[in-house]
Amino acid sequence: MIKAASLKQLREVKGDLEALQATEQELFQQFIHVIQLTRQLQLRYDYMGCLLQQEDPSQCAPDFIEESVLNLYQHEINTLKKHPQIHNLESILVHYQRIGYTKISLLALGESPESLVGPSIATA
Structure with a gap:
């Protein structure tokens, strides 16, 4: 599926993430932890997003990873989901969601909106 994002949309996401970081530092740090874990385990950001949003992750589930x-990864996701202010991140x-979990994650990690403009392919 192709996910497209304009510079304006990406700047809006970045602003909302910065506001979340300012108001809910602990929640934001737990989110960053899960994003970094996703990256280190070489999992798809879409898989992370599906688990966080209680969507069906079967289309983006990892093929080869030890149970x-x-x-452990799902435990970390569940820890984040139990945060009392998780509704702020979920919103x-x-x-x-149209922009895609990958771009949202990269923006949270500090990528500039300008570097993420345009379409990308969400792999299933």
């Missing part, structure tokens, strides 16, 4: 590692993910 124990996957259980950002839902509102900008």
Whole structure:
């Protein structure tokens, strides 16, 4: 599926993420932790997003990963989902879902909106 994002949309996401970081530092740091874990385990950001949003992750689930590692990853996702202010992060993910979990994650990690403009392909 192709996900497209304009510079304006990406700047809006970046602004909302910065506001979340300013108001909910602990939640934001837990989100960054999960994003970095996703990256280190070489999982898809779409898989992370589906788990966070309780969507069906079967289309983007990892093919080859030890069950124990996957259980650890899912534990970290569940820890984030239990945060008392998770609804603030969920509202950002839902509102900008069209942009894609990958671009949202990269913006949270500090990428500039200008570097992410244009279409990208979300792999399933």
